[in-house]
Amino acid sequence: MAVQPKPFSAFETMIAWRYLRAKRAEGGVSVMTWISLIGITLAVFALIATLAVRAGFRAEFVDTILGSNAHVTVYNAGTVDQQTGRIDRQITDYEAMAERLRAVEGVTRAAPLIKNQVLATVGDRNAGVEVRGITLEDLKGLPRIADPGTAQGDIEDFALDSTEDGVFPIAIGSGVASTLGIGVGDKIRVINPTGNRTALGTSPRVNAYDVVYVFSAGRYDIDRVRVYLPFAEAQSFFNSEGKADEIEVMVEDPERVDEMSLDLLNAAGENTQIWTWRDSSSGFLRALEVEDNVMFIILSILVLIAAMNITSGLIMLVKNKGRDIGILRTMGLTEGSVLRVFFMCGAFIGIIGTVMGTVLGCLFALYIDQIFGILDSFSDQPIWTPDTRGIYFLPAKLEFWDVMSAVGLSLFLSFVVTIFPARRAARMNPVEALRYE
Structure with a gap:
């Protein structure tokens, strides 16, 4: 066989x-x-x-989202001003709220923030920018912003109350610097259309700042509009003394941010809302x-x-x-x-x-x-x-x-x-x- x-x-x-x-x-x-x-x-x-x-x-x-933006943003849901009828969303107890948020397990940083849109100008060049008021320590907690390999200048200069000529420092994105044709050591003027309040109404407020730091977050849409001011100076410039517009929260594991939403809401207190990085980029x-x-x-x-x-x-x-x-x-x-x-x-x-x-x-x-x-x-x-x-x-x-x-x-x-x-x-x-x- x-x-x-x-x-x-x-x-x-x-x-x-x-x-x-x-x-x-x-x-x-x-x-x-x-x-x-x-x-x-x-x-x-x-x-x-x-x-x-x-x-x-x-x-x-x-x-680039996680390295240059908050993982979670905490807002005030707002209260109606009886005189003007406008909704006031600013946070007055921002320090206490930030402390409660820092106590939540998995949270690495909770930073009060001032945020507004203004006009930046240098000579005959203009650019619409988004100003964010933040402290130096909180700014250093943003990896993409504080990256010395892609930035120009010394981020530590951002902590100065004023530079040698008595002008406050400012940090700007590389896109803003390119649009205005400036760099570290140059001056920039920032115009707030509703800055000064007088008996006759409001008038624009114009302040000059020294550029001490130019960052590159790796995203063109961030670098071409974002600038940072020291937190106290931003409060003064936008008439927000003793207030913050929002609290930005950074967490250990951003992929699990949805699981932390309820704990963050409870820590923030009543009349608050949260907006995660997934919400902002979901589409x-x-x-x-x-x-x-x-x-x-x-x-x-x-x-x-x-x-x-x-x-x-x-x-x-x-x-x-x-x-x-x-x-x-x-x-x-x-x-x-x-x-x-x-x-x-x-x-x-x-x-x-x-x-x-x-x-x-x-x-x-x-x-x-x-x-x-x-x-x-x-x-x-x-x-x-x-x-x-x-x-x-x-x-x-x-x-x-x-x-x-x-x-x-x-x-x-x-x-x-x-x-x-x-x-x-x-x-x-x-x-x-x-x-x-």
């Missing part, structure tokens, strides 16, 4: 590999093999590169999530189309190797062995293409800055413009599960589309295959 060979034995692998390397003159389809291989490689490369850019963009976007984060899912589906279809080339190549291979199949079957090769031979032909293409695509995709993610630098050298304008895309560069972040999902999808599709032509070869009648030979 003949001994049946084990599945995927050495001779089956040898036959499959020989068929893949066969030239057209020998009845092979080497051209189709190369087309299938290149298609799988490019599809996997595109999928991994897209997933890496998506992960990097979200990580950079979230990091953009949802758009990113939808885009991620759509892009993954589209690129999965691209991988499927590339994998279908394997099917067409194997069908041609089965047709050209009909005589060989008939001879092997008459020599005792089973249907299972024939199926496995042609299955391995397609699987080899899928595995090699997947490996090559994975390597290219990972290299693209690792050297994306250098690649874009080369592409920019061939263009008059940079490919990535921060004023339209928010952040200053296109980031890429390799995530293990993103790479594994791309690899798994490619291998799965490559194996599945190989089954049909492999079964067709296995079911070929050896008599019919050799009839005209």
Whole structure:
């Protein structure tokens, strides 16, 4: 009794590999093999590169939010002024409220803040800016703002009651500095349209400040509008002595901020509201999530189309190797062995293409800055413009599960589309295959 060979034995692998390397003159389809291989490689490369850019963009976007803004902002719900009918939302007991918020487990910082929008001017240049009044210690608690690697000047100078010429210091974003054409050591005028209150009404208040610090938060929309004043000076400038507009809270784990909302509300007291970083960016984060899912589906279809080339190549291979199949079957090769031979032909293409695509995709993610630098050298304008895309560069972040999902999808599709032509070869009648030979 003949001994049946084990599945995927050495001779089956040898036959499959020989068929893949066969030239057209020998009845092979080497051209189709190369087309299938290149298609799988490019599809996997595109999928991994897209997933890496998506992960990097979200990580950079979230990091700029968490590094330059409050994780949670606490507001006063407001009380109605009986005389004017206006709603007053300023916080009078801000020190006590900040202390209660600091006592909540997981809170790392609670800082009273003054916030208003004014006009900044230098010579004939003007810019609308958002002034935030904050203490030095609280300003240093914002990683993206206090980063010495991207900033100009000394942040410690922000603590001065006044500079050498008796003028209060100010910290401005790099976008504001670029718009106004100034830097550290220059003066800037800030105009509050409703600053001075007199018997005849209100008149603009104009103060000059010395620029002691220029920061770059990594987000164009932040750097081009935000400036910081010392907390006490901001209170005076906006007629808010003894008051704060809001309390900004930083927590240890921003991803769990929703779980802390109730504790923060209870600590803040009655008639308060909170606004988390997820609330402020929820629309953009949802758009990113939808885009991620759509892009993954589209690129999965691209991988499927590339994998279908394997099917067409194997069908041609089965047709050209009909005589060989008939001879092997008459020599005792089973249907299972024939199926496995042609299955391995397609699987080899899928595995090699997947490996090559994975390597290219990972290299693209690792050297994306250098690649874009080369592409920019061939263009008059940079490919990535921060004023339209928010952040200053296109980031890429390799995530293990993103790479594994791309690899798994490619291998799965490559194996599945190989089954049909492999079964067709296995079911070929050896008599019919050799009839005209």
